[in-house]
Amino acid sequence: TSGRCDEVAASWGHGRAAGCSRIRLFSTTAGDVEAAIEAKSAEIRKLKEVDGFGNKDEPVMAAVAELKALKAQLEPAPAPAPVEPEGPTPRELFAARVDKVAQIRAADVEPYAYSFAPTHSATQLAAQFSELEAGAEDEEADVSVAGRIMTRRIMGKLAFFTVQDETGTFQLYLDKKRLKEQFAQIKAWTDGGDIVGARGTVKRTEKGELSVYVSDFTMLTKALMPLPDKFKGFTDVSKRYRQRHLDLIVNPEVRATFRTRAKITSWIRRYLDERDFLEIETPTLNSNPGGADAKPFETYHNALDLDLTLRIATELHLKRLVIGGFDRVYELGRIWRNEGISTRHNPEFTSIELYQAYADYHDMMDLTEALVAGVAKDVLGVDKVMYQGTEIDLSPPWRRVTMSDAVKEKMDGFDMSELPRDDPESVNKAREAAVAAGVPNVADLKSVGQILNECFEHLCEEDLIQPTFVLDHPKEISPLAKPHRSKPGCTERFELFVVGRELANSFSELTDPVDQRERFEVQAAKKAAGDDEAHDVDEDFLSALEQGMPPTGGLGIGIDRLIMLLTDAPSIRDVIAFPQMKPEA
Numbered sequence: 125t126s127g128r129c130d131e132v133a134a135s136w137g138h139g140r141a142a143g144c145s146r147i148r149l150f151s152t153t154a155g156d157v158e159a160a161i162e163a164k165s166a167e168i169r170k171l172k173e174v175d176g177f178g179n180k181d182e183p184v185m186a187a188v189a190e191l192k193a194l195k196a197q198l199e200p201a202p203a204p205a206p207v208e209p210e211g212p213t214p215r216e217l218f219a220a221r222v223d224k225v226a227q228i229r230a231a232d233v234e235p236y237a238y239s240f241a242p243t244h245s246a247t248q249l250a251a252q253f254s255e256l257e258a259g260a261e262d263e264e265a266d267v268s269v270a271g272r273i274m275t276r277r278i279m280g281k282l283a284f285f286t287v288q289d290e291t292g293t294f295q296l297y298l299d300k301k302r303l304k305e306q307f308a309q310i311k312a313w314t315d316g317g318d319i320v321g322a323r324g325t326v327k328r329t330e331k332g333e334l335s336v337y338v339s340d341f342t343m344l345t346k347a348l349m350p351l352p353d354k355f356k357g358f359t360d361v362s363k364r365y366r367q368r369h370l371d372l373i374v375n376p377e378v379r380a381t382f383r384t385r386a387k388i389t390s391w392i393r394r395y396l397d398e399r400d401f402l403e404i405e406t407p408t409l410n411s412n413p414g415g416a417d418a419k420p421f422e423t424y425h426n427a428l429d430l431d432l433t434l435r436i437a438t439e440l441h442l443k444r445l446v447i448g449g450f451d452r453v454y455e456l457g458r459i460w461r462n463e464g465i466s467t468r469h470n471p472e473f474t475s476i477e478l479y480q481a482y483a484d485y486h487d488m489m490d491l492t493e494a495l496v497a498g499v500a501k502d503v504l505g506v507d508k509v510m511y512q513g514t515e516i517d518l519s520p521p522w523r524r525v526t527m528s529d530a531v532k533e534k535m536d537g538f539d540m541s542e543l544p545r546d547d548p549e550s551v552n553k554a555r556e557a558a559v560a561a562g563v564p565n566v567a568d569l570k571s572v573g574q575i576l577n578e579c580f581e582h583l584c585e586e587d588l589i590q591p592t593f594v595l596d597h598p599k600e601i602s603p604l605a606k607p608h609r610s611k612p613g614c615t616e617r618f619e620l621f622v623v624g625r626e627l628a629n630s631f632s633e634l635t636d637p638v639d640q641r642e643r644f645e646v647q648a649a650k651k652a653a654g655d656d657e658a659h660d661v662d663e664d665f666l667s668a669l670e671q672g673m674p675p676t677g678g679l680g681i682g683i684d685r686l687i688m689l690l691t692d693a694p695s696i697r698d699v700i701a702f703p704q705m706k707p708e709a
Contacts, residue, residue: 155695157197157361158467164191173564214349221315221348228313228343235313235346240321242270246292253326253334261327261337269294269336270321270344272373274351278311284335287320288373296322297335310341317347365697366705382701385687387503389456392476392683395495401452401478406441408434408458414665415439415604417657418461421471434460438477439604439678443633444668446479446676454478456683467695468625470703474683479633483677484606485616488630489593492620492679493520496591496627500690511623511692514589522591522620527580530594534583535561540576545613551575573598573613588621603643605631627685633676637669 168187171177177184212220228235244252244267256262271289281300286293300307302324314320321344327337352358352374364371364378371378393403411430413420415437423432438455445453456476463469480487497518501507507519528541538557543550554575558566563582569575576598588594596614599607605615616632634640641661650658687699697703 237344243268246294265326268323295335317351319345451481477680481674484632488677488679524593526596573600586624628681630679
């Protein structure tokens, strides 16, 4: 639903980074460092805007020094002074492997095979032969395995290769007596990183290592570049994101994250399909972006001579499907927003939006609890997860609190919901209370609702650690939500917060076409005044809405944020296979 929200689909990072007063200066992941940078920047802004310190004051100078130290961790290390290389250069290693390709072909062997048929994976091998004793061989076994060589140990007439497939690692036991002349070829032709196939019996060595005792060996793909150094590892965070293929090869926990991601998205689709929801694809190219307050990416259609944008939400097209007679629809797909990059923002991300006819935002709360708790239970086997050192209890029911009550708790009982919305003095009273509470940036806000939202974001968000539904948002910030049935100035809308970040957004959808047109016109006026996140009146959607849309509940969930929560990932880049990166210098 609208924006589902600008934060919802854009996916989030370290929950309570903002406002930290002390930052650890050395982190092991880019997510940790980027989260610390965001927190330190927020601390500096608070020192200046709220506490009144200047650039020359000691607290600000100390914080700036820490911020510079944090940023230095993300910068590439300075190039070392030229020295004579201790071993072969990358160019020499590449040339040597190209030469091996020529040698293999000269022996009438193809180094880039067309196919291979493994009978066992690493996990299947370990499970089937778990009872095999040390020193014993199952001479009746006949297994075929394939994978990438991670390490090679050659000891005279014996060689031991550690090979990795998708499920784990296994050992190849290579014996010259069994392989005869092929043994010399294997030693000469193979390197770490090559993809190979092998067939043989199964043997457990005297040291207890389960191995395929190879009788036939096949080169499947000759790698021309070596793997990262096994002792130094592949820990440069920028390279890990830019060269995700290497990251996946050498860091099993990264593969586990993306395997979990695939299981989660598959489970969500299955859960909704079983409840009679239909997934229907909507256009990614739009002539009039809508459904969120966000700046779109722009493109151009040559044949149609038409300016287009990439979609910023799926909302308006999915609602048109409801109008057309589909009572339950959803789409889990990619969204694009032309915004900054951080631990919780990537310009291309994944969200799910769903719409259910004859439902409202109360029904959507129940669905959200069932969906999030259910996926944790069925995919991970837990109802509590650890996120960056904090235990999060996903067991329903979750706390429900109105936005005005959440702010009231932080403002010594001052209740903005009691201010008459039609009294011009109410805005001044709300502004004065906000300033007294240390909330910045309220001087230019024109309504109580806008000030309430600013107070919520500044005072409340980061403290919402356990799952919390924040209800009944002001009408001014919810252009696609139905007016609250009993609270003037409010809408029937909730946002779900976990670990201080928004995870989901939902409305009782606005079905009054006249009211919708008025709200679109307000947005269009903002665009005309220079707001590049506001949009024009969508006449196609209004025309559909005028045909009549049944009462409908809508829900949007940021899939990347959900994956981050369930895999304990500090940065969105850790859960997107190929995140957008600034070009290398």
